[in-house]
Amino acid sequence: MTNTPSDRPAIVLLSGGLDSATCLAIAREQSFAPHCVSFDYGQRHRFELDAAAQLATALGAASHRTVTIDPQAFAGSALTTGPAVPKHAPDDEIPPTIPVTYVPARNLVFLAYATGLAEVLGAADIFIGVNAVDYSGYPDCRPEFVEAFAAAANLATKAGVDGGRLNIQTPLIDLTKSEIIVKGVRLGIDYAQTHSCYDPAPDGGACGACDACLLRRRGFEQAGVADPTRYAS
Amino acid sequence: MTNTPSDRPAIVLLSGGLDSATCLAIAREQSFAPHCVSFDYGQRHRFELDAAAQLATALGAASHRTVTIDPQAFAGSALTTGPAVPKHAPDDEIPPTIPVTYVPARNLVFLAYATGLAEVLGAADIFIGVNAVDYSGYPDCRPEFVEAFAAAANLATKAGVDGGRLNIQTPLIDLTKSEIIVKGVRLGIDYAQTHSCYDPAPDGGACGACDACLLRRRGFEQAGVADPTRYAS
Numbered sequence: 001m002t003n004t005p006s007d008r009p010a011i012v013l014l015s016g017g018l019d020s021a022t023c024l025a026i027a028r029e030q031s032f033a034p035h036c037v038s039f040d041y042g043q044r045h046r047f048e049l050d051a052a053a054q055l056a057t058a059l060g061a062a063s064h065r066t067v068t069i070d071p072q073a074f075a076g077s078a079l080t081t082g083p084a085v086p087k088h089a090p091d092d093e094i095p096p097t098i099p100v101t102y103v104p105a106r107n108l109v110f111l112a113y114a115t116g117l118a119e120v121l122g123a124a125d126i127f128i129g130v131n132a133v134d135y136s137g138y139p140d141c142r143p144e145f146v147e148a149f150a151a152a153a154n155l156a157t158k159a160g161v162d163g164g165r166l167n168i169q170t171p172l173i174d175l176t177k178s179e180i181i182v183k184g185v186r187l188g189i190d191y192a193q194t195h196s197c198y199d200p201a202p203d204g205g206a207c208g209a210c211d212a213c214l215l216r217r218r219g220f221e222q223a224g225v226a227d228p229t230r231y232a233s
Numbered sequence: 234m235t236n237t238p239s240d241r242p243a244i245v246l247l248s249g250g251l252d253s254a255t256c257l258a259i260a261r262e263q264s265f266a267p268h269c270v271s272f273d274y275g276q277r278h279r280f281e282l283d284a285a286a287q288l289a290t291a292l293g294a295a296s297h298r299t300v301t302i303d304p305q306a307f308a309g310s311a312l313t314t315g316p317a318v319p320k321h322a323p324d325d326e327i328p329p330t331i332p333v334t335y336v337p338a339r340n341l342v343f344l345a346y347a348t349g350l351a352e353v354l355g356a357a358d359i360f361i362g363v364n365a366v367d368y369s370g371y372p373d374c375r376p377e378f379v380e381a382f383a384a385a386a387n388l389a390t391k392a393g394v395d396g397g398r399l400n401i402q403t404p405l406i407d408l409t410k411s412e413i414i415v416k417g418v419r420l421g422i423d424y425a426q427t428h429s430c431y432d433p434a435p436d437g438g439a440c441g442a443c444d445a446c447l448l449r450r451r452g453f454e455q456a457g458v459a460d461p462t463r464y465a466s
Binding site: 067103105106112113117120139155156 | 305381
């Protein structure tokens with residue numbers, strides 16, 4: 001990772017997971033000054049917020065803030081107030097339908113908030129670690145959503161009206177999970193600091209069997225990288 | 234206003250101002266069951282939140298909630314932490330540039346949140362009282378923004394993926410302020426209950442000189458309707 005000073009502020013959506021950590025490292029590699037934002041929306045896997053704070057420091061963020069989102073809009077998801085997080089056997093296929101862990105309009109809300117923050121901080125770039133290859137089937141991770149959002153955000157803001165351009169950067173969109181891991185290792189990320197599990201044990205250990213754990217575990221296997229995740233079982 | 238029972242839930246963005254109150258009355262007239270949402274985003278004119286709660290009851294909302302939005306994304310606007318709200322003489326032209334009362338990406342954030350809420354409540358319609366005729370020059374009140382947002386929201390959500398459709402309803406978009414007032418009076422709105430001023434006196438009296446007061450006052454004049462606003466001076 002370079003330490004080139006930069007005057008170009010960027011917003012980085014940092015959940016504390018593997019993908020967003022890699023996204024932050026890529027923003028730094030591209031000489032942005034990354035201003036990270038994490039969201040507390042009543043998620044069951046709140047360990048990710050501690051991970052986010054730690055990662056922001058470790059990966060050279062220019063700033064980090066945790067923003068509380070009133071969880072009323074997100075009720076009913078398995079990640080918040082809804083049914084239990086589904087578990088899988090290690091070799092299970094993840095079905096190609098929208099899972100119960102889908103949180104209504106989550107990335108739409110996160111990106112909208114980041115757009116406001118970008119205007120306040122004078123940033124023309126927002127990084128989001130969405131990924132359309134090894135992902136959980138959420139509609140708001142698809143490239144067509146990101147493109148449509150960018151069009152709306154540019155029409156909503158002063159930047160867009162003044163002839164500027166807000167860019168939604170999705171450096172992971174076409175990468176497999178293992179390619180993301182290989183890239184992150186090259187950029188010096190300690191993935192032990194990242195938290196992916198949707199249903200961690202009380203001490204933060206990963207369950208090893210939810211969608212997020214399964215995709216993560218397979219990613220490390222395919223990358224040929226030792227999996228540093230602390231599993232509960 | 235009809236009292237037709239309805240099973241069609243809709244989300245109505247209710248600021249407590251004249252436009253959103255009229256929007257709520259129109260949603261009721263169209264036999265929707267309106268679930269209203271107001272946002273506490275650190276605005277100086279917080280009197281509007283009390284007005285919103287009162288209006289929701291008076292105009293037959295199915296529910297009303299006030300959602301807190303972390304104001305970090307909205308910093309610097311004259312409506313929050315920025316410079317003083319500009320005042321005008323009664324005959325001033327409102328300049329056609331984006332004013333300092335613009336709040337970064339506000340309608341983008343509000344609509345994104347409403348989209349999540351629509352999924353949670355099973356609503357296919359979101360009403361927003363934006364208006365592109367007698368308005369303050371905010372980019373996120375233009376029809377092209379609303380259309381682009383609807384495209385993004387439909388791609389972001391389960392409804393869109395499942396072949397459903399989320400509709401962003403803008404019944405005021407082509408109306409002048411006086412036409413809005415005439416319509417609202419016909420629907421039985423008591424505009425004394427609405428609050429438009431960006432910079433009210435400590436007792437809630439309207440300043441009479443900010444953009445919002447000026448547009449409102451002229452609207453009543455042009456409509457030939459007695460202005461029920463309680464002015465501070």
